[in-house]
Amino acid sequence: MTDSLSPRAQKLRDAGHKLTNARLAVLQALEESGGHITSAEVLGRVDEIDSSVGRASVFRTLDLLTGLAIIRPTYIGTSMTPTYVLLPEGHHHHIICTNCNRVIEFDECGLEAIAAELEHRLGVRLTGHLLEFYGLCDQCV
Amino acid sequence: MTDSLSPRAQKLRDAGHKLTNARLAVLQALEESGGHITSAEVLGRVDEIDSSVGRASVFRTLDLLTGLAIIRPTYIGTSMTPTYVLLPEGHHHHIICTNCNRVIEFDECGLEAIAAELEHRLGVRLTGHLLEFYGLCDQCV
DNA sequence: AATGCATTTGATACAGTGTATCATTTTAGT
DNA sequence: ACTAAAATGATACACTGTATCAAATGCATT
Ligand SMILES: [Zn+2]
Ligand SMILES: [Zn+2]
Ligand SMILES: [Zn+2]
Ligand SMILES: [Zn+2]
Numbered sequence: 203m204t205d206s207l208s209p210r211a212q213k214l215r216d217a218g219h220k221l222t223n224a225r226l227a228v229l230q231a232l233e234e235s236g237g238h239i240t241s242a243e244v245l246g247r248v249d250e251i252d253s254s255v256g257r258a259s260v261f262r263t264l265d266l267l268t269g270l271a272i273i274r275p276t277y278i279g280t281s282m283t284p285t286y287v288l289l290p291e292g293h294h295h296h297i298i299c300t301n302c303n304r305v306i307e308f309d310e311c312g313l314e315a316i317a318a319e320l321e322h323r324l325g326v327r328l329t330g331h332l333l334e335f336y337g338l339c340d341q342c343v
Numbered sequence: 344m345t346d347s348l349s350p351r352a353q354k355l356r357d358a359g360h361k362l363t364n365a366r367l368a369v370l371q372a373l374e375e376s377g378g379h380i381t382s383a384e385v386l387g388r389v390d391e392i393d394s395s396v397g398r399a400s401v402f403r404t405l406d407l408l409t410g411l412a413i414i415r416p417t418y419i420g421t422s423m424t425p426t427y428v429l430l431p432e433g434h435h436h437h438i439i440c441t442n443c444n445r446v447i448e449f450d451e452c453g454l455e456a457i458a459a460e461l462e463h464r465l466g467v468r469l470t471g472h473l474l475e476f477y478g479l480c481d482q483c484v
Numbered sequence: 485a486a487t488g489c490a491t492t493t494g495a496t497a498c499a500g501t502g503t504a505t506c507a508t509t510t511t512a513g514t
Numbered sequence: 515a516c517t518a519a520a521a522t523g524a525t526a527c528a529c530t531g532t533a534t535c536a537a538a539t540g541c542a543t544t
Binding site: 224255257 | 490493496
Binding site for chain 1: 409410411412415416417418425438440441442447449451452453454456457458461465466467468469470471472473474475476477478479480481484
């Protein structure tokens with residue numbers, strides 16, 4: 203069988219995890235959402251995709267994907283209800299307005315140099331990063 | 344009265360908020376902790392500092408400080424129980440090992456250039472940032 | 485295709501975290 | 515000191531994430 207697996211599903215399998223319905227449903231929910239989605243929204247979408255998937259498996263999968271650096275929980279504005287962000291190419295960057303909580307995404311980060319330096323100096327192997335600027339958006343300045 | 348206010352307390356006042364016992368107790372708890380502290384730990388420390396401070400005010404203050412970019416909630420390893428990080432000079436950087444959850448702090452980031460570019464291009468005013476690398480620490484490589 | 489086992493699951497009941505409410509207290513400016 | 519507005523603490527609540535465990539499933543091997 204020459205199944206064409208999504209890259210993230212492949213990453214799951216490569217890490218030695220099984221590709222179950224629950225996990226694929228969560229991945230699909232995340233990918234359809236386009237980023238910055240709360241656990242409540244994931245639960246809702248997964249329920250539409252496959253209502254037999256249980257609550258616990260959704261949270262287990264979110265933890266698993268976080269550990270594999272496929273998603274990253276972040277906070278927007280308040281201390282509760284994290285937002286899960288897909289990390290498409292191993293990194294993600296946004297600006298959060300501390301006044302209106304608007305989120306502005308951007309692509310360039312120029313962090314490759316410092317990442318390489320850290321790997322060399324600290325002996326770590328870096329697979330991705332999240333860069334979060336905060337301040338006032340153009341509407342709130 | 345020439346009260347010498349801590350810089351963060353000053354920042355609170357400058358933003359038009361009152362300097363109450365509850366807020367000062369939470370600030371003190373955060374500062375004594377040295378970074379990466381959970382809400383449960385904040386609640387415990389605040390209770391020692393001033394047991395009359397109520398639970399709700401602690402959470403209200405954490406939200407307030409987050410909005411002012413004085414602290415930032417982040418996740419270590421799992422999707423629950425955020426860790427609050429003090430942002431001493433407007434920015435904070437760490438590496439999280441996706442295997443053992445060790446946290447490695449580092450200082451240099453070299454993000455001033457891109458911050459200035461974003462301010463110019465997007466019309467925003469940036470006051471700080473959080474940079475989170477993830478990967479494997481030297482023990483786990 | 486059928487087998488076998490370790491992994492994963494779903495249901496449920498639970499623990500813990502953060503919040504709404506509102507009468508009372510406190511702050512800070514006059 | 516006086517006052518209005520802001521903030522508080524107590525409580526009860528809602529919601530998010532988790533422990534448990536018998537049953538189901540993925541997948542490597544035959
Ligand atoms: Zn804004
Ligand atoms: Zn980047
Ligand atoms: Zn490690
Ligand atoms: Zn920095």
